[in-house]
Amino acid sequence: MERIQCTVAGVILAAGRSSRMGRDKLSLPFNGKPILQHVVNAALKSHLEKVIVVLPETSDIENRVDFTGCDIVRSNHCHLGQSQSLQAGLRKVMNDAHGCMVLLGDQPLLTPTTIDMLVGAFAQQQDCWVAPVQEGMRGNPVIIPSTWYEHVLEITGDEEPLQLLNIPKLPLRLVRIHEIGPFIDVNTEQQYQRLVHKYETLSA
Numbered sequence: 148m149e150r151i152q153c154t155v156a157g158v159i160l161a162a163g164r165s166s167r168m169g170r171d172k173l174s175l176p177f178n179g180k181p182i183l184q185h186v187v188n189a190a191l192k193s194h195l196e197k198v199i200v201v202l203p204e205t206s207d208i209e210n211r212v213d214f215t216g217c218d219i220v221r222s223n224h225c226h227l228g229q230s231q232s233l234q235a236g237l238r239k240v241m242n243d244a245h246g247c248m249v250l251l252g253d254q255p256l257l258t259p260t261t262i263d264m265l266v267g268a269f270a271q272q273q274d275c276w277v278a279p280v281q282e283g284m285r286g287n288p289v290i291i292p293s294t295w296y297e298h299v300l301e302i303t304g305d306e307e308p309l310q311l312l313n314i315p316k317l318p319l320r321l322v323r324i325h326e327i328g329p330f331i332d333v334n335t336e337q338q339y340q341r342l343v344h345k346y347e348t349l350s351a
Contacts, residue, residue, distance in 0.1 A: 153273055155266045155290060156244035157195040158236030159178040159186055160229060161252035162203040162222040172333050173252045174211050178348055184212045184256035193262035196244055200252075201236045230302045241296045241323060245273050256346060257288070268322045276317055279324040285312065286329030287307050287336055292318075295329035 161173055161183055173183035180188075190198045192243065198217045207240045209219075221237040235251060240247050246269050250257070261279065269277045276292040289312065291299060299311065312319055331338045 153245040154196040155246040156240035157198045157248045159250045162232040193259040201232045253333040275320040279329040280321040
C-alpha cells in the first residue's frame with residue numbers, strides 16, 4: 148500500500164451522557180465486546196498516527212474497555228456539549244498532525260478499511276475536510292484539516308462533527324464508502340436493539 152504522506156490523528160468522542168439511551172451505551176455488549184471497544188480497536192488497527200479517547204471527568208469505563216495504545220483525555224466540561232469534548236481531544240493533536248479524524252464512540256461497525264480510505268483521501272487534499280458518503284447520506288468519522296483547528300476551538304454548544312460541515316465556505320471532500328459502519332450509530336434503545344438483531348454474529 149502506498150505510504151501516506153501526512154499524519155492524521157484520531158480523536159474518539161466517548162464523554163457523552165447517553166441521555167437519549169438512559170444508560171451507558173458505550174459499555175453495552177455487541178459481538179462479545181463493549182460498543183466502544185470496537186471503535187478503539189478499529190482506530191488502533193488503522194493508519195492513524197495516534198489515537199486519543201476523550202472520556203468524562205469521572206467514569207469507570209476503563210474497567211471494561213482496553214485502552215492500551217491510546218492516550219486518554221478527560222473532558223471537564225463535556226456537560227456543555229459535544230464541542231467541548233472535541234476541543235479537549237483536538238488540543239492534544241493540533242501541534243502534531245496535519246489532520247484530526249473525529250470518531251464517535253458509538254459506531255461499532257466502523258472498520259480500519261474505512262478509516263484508511265478517509266485518511267488516504269485526506270492525504271491527497273490536505274486543505275479539505277473529509278467525510279464518508281453513501282447514497283447521498285453523510286456519515287462519520289470526519290477529518291478536520293489543521294488549517295481549521297483554531298476555528299473549531301472557538302465553537303460552542305452541542306454541535307456534532309457532521310454539523311460542522313455546514314460551516315459556510317468549508318472545503319469538503321466526500322468519499323464514497325460502501326461499508327455500513329460510518330452510517331450506523333447508537334443513540335436510543337431502539338437503535339441498540341436493531342444493531343444487535345441485525346448485526347450480532349455471535350448469536351447466529
